[in-house]
Amino acid sequence: MGDILKVRCPTCHRVGEWFAGAYGPFCSKRCRLIDLGKWFNEEHAISDPLRPEHLEPYADLPPGQDLDATDTEEQDRRSPPPSARPASGDPDQDPTSA
Numbered sequence: 001m002g003d004i005l006k007v008r009c010p011t012c013h014r015v016g017e018w019f020a021g022a023y024g025p026f027c028s029k030r031c032r033l034i035d036l037g038k039w040f041n042e043e044h045a046i047s048d049p050l051r052p053e054h055l056e057p058y059a060d061l062p063p064g065q066d067l068d069a070t071d072t073e074e075q076d077r078r079s080p081p082p083s084a085r086p087a088s089g090d091p092d093q094d095p096t097s098a
């Protein structure tokens with residue numbers, strides 16, 4: 001062993017053996033207090049409870065939308081772009097039935 005574990009101070013991003021000190025992983029008491037202050041100011045936390053208006057951007061998603069779907073899959077679930085339609089197809093007609 002004997003290796004010195006160097007870490008980056010979360011507050012000031014200076015790299016050093018902060019874990020060996022009294023304020024690890026912070027480089028100093030000051031940096032630790034600054035980080036604590038951030039938490040108390042809820043800078044790191046979600047400060048607002050979830051409200052209906054937060055979901056408005058997603059209101060046009062169909063119910064049961066798989067939010068884990070990739071972008072490609074998401075596009076497939078929506079109406080295909082005009083270029084993907086058969087040229088001779090009526091847009092209102094199911095292209096697979098033609």
Ligand SMILES: [Zn+2]
Nearest residue numbers: 009012027031
């Ligand atoms: Zn620091």
